[in-house]
Amino acid sequence: MVQIVCTLLLFMVIIFPIGNYVYHVSVGKRTFADPVFDKMDNFVFRILKIDTSTMTWKKYAMSLLMVNLCLVFIGYLILRIQSIGFLNPNGISGMEESLSFNTIISFMTNTNLQHYAGESGLSYLSQMLVIIMMMFTSAATGFSACIAMIRGLLGKKMGNFYVDFIRIINRFLLPLSMIIGLFLVWQGVPQNLNSNIELTTIEGKIQEIASGPIAALESIKHLGTNGGGFLGANSATPLENPTIITNIIELFSMMILPVSCIFVFGRMAYDKHEESKANNRVYTLSTKNCNRANKVWIGKEGRTIFVAMSILFVIGLGVCFWSESLGNHAVAQAGITETFGNMEGKEVRFGVAQSALFTTATTSFTTGSVNNMHDTLTPLGGLVPLMHMMLNVVFGGAGVGLMNMLIYAIIAVFICGLMIGRTPEYLGKKIEGKEMKLAALCIIIHPLLILGFSALAVSIPEGVNGITNPSFHGLSQVLYEFASSAANNGSGFEGLLDNSLFWNMSCGIVMFLARYLPIIIQLGIAGSLMNKIDINESTGTLKTNTLTFAIILVIVVYIFAALTFLPAIALGPVAEMLTL
Amino acid sequence: MKCLFNKLKTPFKLSLVMFVICGLIYPMLMTGLSQAIFPHQANGSLIEIDGKVIGSELVGQDFTDERLFHCRPSAVNYNTFTQNEKESKGQVLPSSGSENLASSNPKLEKRINDDIEKFLQENPTIKREDIPADIITASGSGLDPHISVDAANVQIDRVSKNTHISKEVLKKLIKDNIENKLLGIFGEEKVNVLQLNLSLIREIKQS
Numbered sequence: 001m002v003q004i005v006c007t008l009l010l011f012m013v014i015i016f017p018i019g020n021y022v023y024h025v026s027v028g029k030r031t032f033a034d035p036v037f038d039k040m041d042n043f044v045f046r047i048l049k050i051d052t053s054t055m056t057w058k059k060y061a062m063s064l065l066m067v068n069l070c071l072v073f074i075g076y077l078i079l080r081i082q083s084i085g086f087l088n089p090n091g092i093s094g095m096e097e098s099l100s101f102n103t104i105i106s107f108m109t110n111t112n113l114q115h116y117a118g119e120s121g122l123s124y125l126s127q128m129l130v131i132i133m134m135m136f137t138s139a140a141t142g143f144s145a146c147i148a149m150i151r152g153l154l155g156k157k158m159g160n161f162y163v164d165f166i167r168i169i170n171r172f173l174l175p176l177s178m179i180i181g182l183f184l185v186w187q188g189v190p191q192n193l194n195s196n197i198e199l200t201t202i203e204g205k206i207q208e209i210a211s212g213p214i215a216a217l218e219s220i221k222h223l224g225t226n227g228g229g230f231l232g233a234n235s236a237t238p239l240e241n242p243t244i245i246t247n248i249i250e251l252f253s254m255m256i257l258p259v260s261c262i263f264v265f266g267r268m269a270y271d272k273h274e275e276s277k278a279n280n281r282v283y284t285l286s287t288k289n290c291n292r293a294n295k296v297w298i299g300k301e302g303r304t305i306f307v308a309m310s311i312l313f314v315i316g317l318g319v320c321f322w323s324e325s326l327g328n329h330a331v332a333q334a335g336i337t338e339t340f341g342n343m344e345g346k347e348v349r350f351g352v353a354q355s356a357l358f359t360t361a362t363t364s365f366t367t368g369s370v371n372n373m374h375d376t377l378t379p380l381g382g383l384v385p386l387m388h389m390m391l392n393v394v395f396g397g398a399g400v401g402l403m404n405m406l407i408y409a410i411i412a413v414f415i416c417g418l419m420i421g422r423t424p425e426y427l428g429k430k431i432e433g434k435e436m437k438l439a440a441l442c443i444i445i446h447p448l449l450i451l452g453f454s455a456l457a458v459s460i461p462e463g464v465n466g467i468t469n470p471s472f473h474g475l476s477q478v479l480y481e482f483a484s485s486a487a488n489n490g491s492g493f494e495g496l497l498d499n500s501l502f503w504n505m506s507c508g509i510v511m512f513l514a515r516y517l518p519i520i521i522q523l524g525i526a527g528s529l530m531n532k533i534d535i536n537e538s539t540g541t542l543k544t545n546t547l548t549f550a551i552i553l554v555i556v557v558y559i560f561a562a563l564t565f566l567p568a569i570a571l572g573p574v575a576e577m578l579t580l
Numbered sequence: 581m582k583c584l585f586n587k588l589k590t591p592f593k594l595s596l597v598m599f600v601i602c603g604l605i606y607p608m609l610m611t612g613l614s615q616a617i618f619p620h621q622a623n624g625s626l627i628e629i630d631g632k633v634i635g636s637e638l639v640g641q642d643f644t645d646e647r648l649f650h651c652r653p654s655a656v657n658y659n660t661f662t663q664n665e666k667e668s669k670g671q672v673l674p675s676s677g678s679e680n681l682a683s684s685n686p687k688l689e690k691r692i693n694d695d696i697e698k699f700l701q702e703n704p705t706i707k708r709e710d711i712p713a714d715i716i717t718a719s720g721s722g723l724d725p726h727i728s729v730d731a732a733n734v735q736i737d738r739v740s741k742n743t744h745i746s747k748e749v750l751k752k753l754i755k756d757n758i759e760n761k762l763l764g765i766f767g768e769e770k771v772n773v774l775q776l777n778l779s780l781i782r783e784i785k786q787s
Binding site for chain 2: 002003048050063066067069070071074090091092117119129132137162177185187189190192193200201205209210211215217231232237238239243245247329330331334338339340344346349350351372373376377470471472476493579
């Protein structure tokens, strides 16, 4: 308990300078590292002959899709021919079609759902060229889309996709990945290109130990909220996550980018507010100086979103930790006292506290890496990760989490508008029929994909054959798999036998639709709001920068989730808990 | 058609640049730096004794010898196997993971009961209710190198009987091998089984 609080407090300390830096990178303000990075950016712009002028939302979305399309195409080819001798010391053979399809969609959409085991499924060439590369590009894609949406909502120009994309990789993801990667190596994560180690133990047995460029993958895996492990058991393995220090580093690095997005949003909203204030009154030098004096970190609008997300996070974390501390039913049945809580599927070095924290964070920030096996969580402990993926707004993945939350904010504003009889407005823009239709469409896609495909899977033998745990938990496995795909999370109730044609294809389709449809719709909403004239704040305006609105937002999120997911959850984890 | 080609030109070139920067330069640079600064860790933190590699600090092993301390149950058997098994299987790739049995799954109860029976047979002096939970539950990775301090202490009787080393010495060995919480707050108290066994073997050789 104490260590969970300390870990989160420590995170609050480091996130302020980092959020500030990401804000500067996003809006193109000067930072201390510009002399180096300007050269890098300009070099890339020059060799690609990129036109850096601002785009319309349609062109922005189109460029995003085209870049992703090209990456998918080349990546798929590499997966299929990975058996060639280059960077393949363990002699891994090529990947089969449906699995390659699933894998490439999974990594391009920032999901990182893995229907293969890293040790036997991928050569080092694929791990580097496809997996590591896509971890950078998919995170940058999500982040760019988010920045563009914020700009649109605030009535600024949309910006240029290529510029946003290259800037965030060059100035944030690459340098930070290297620093974090070296920290991980220092703690024991391997980083080499040698074949697996075969050794003879003191008992005379033979042991195989996996090897490879693990640290390079590990750092960007968390930083980009990707989550696909180098090895089958992901961050639970002592090779990917050897100590408590690496566990905290990995935890923090997956939380950095989603929270930074909120900082960027809050600061940009604040900047706009200040600009309009400045335009509305006589602008004297003294007020300008006065404004400069008080340093703004997150901005009021950003604070609202941050508080709302934090409330959701802490509730989930509390339930998960409490349920795991109570222990495993099967162990208790066998007459064993569990002093440390449920240890089945957990590592001794992390224990229940760090495991519950990691589980809640990885599904809230939609990273999907695991440091314990989610299938072996207690029913309520497993409900929390499932629920957070169904909500998909508890911080969420790089960029897209904030985008989803902004959609919920628009809906919350609309509902409040109906209740108090005012025209709904958000960030000084009127929300009208067109935006509401798009927002409603955007929000319905997620449950439709999860519940629709789960229903399909449990009604045909190809789907049912994958289920490995009996009774209610079997349904949870199916729900979890599609919730994970649709939230672009990537963790799993790993017992599911998911490397089959049906599971590969269905999950691939869900991941694809769940990633690109919302991004396009969200950019569309931003594009439509961008062109509207700002309305002045009056006494009748619903304030969206208050604690009250944060609580409204939490309630709206929970009500919406309850309306859509309650029956499924009642049949899965809740029924499992009640029957134990 | 030509229009589409033009539209794809920049994205395609950008993709190629990304493959080179993020997919090749970055991991290669990382490999170079790690090998130069932390060669021991970058190559798997291997433990060598008399010039022979006998294990990794990070990965547990499937100890079965009655004189040694044992690890937790593993779904992948710590990727260890005998010479015969290796010959029959040919090339073996390592794996990791757990059995993923839900707490409501009757198979989990059965497996735990089997593990308890096995443990009680090996350690006849121990009562069922004194068995710590971690030694009869499987780890998430199947490679967990640690056991809790209780789980080490509960094996003292057996190790002492088979090695003829006094319980006090064994207790001290365990105490010396305890890895504490970081700053007294983060993580759990634990014992690395391979390290403990190595100090135990040194003790046996001395006596």
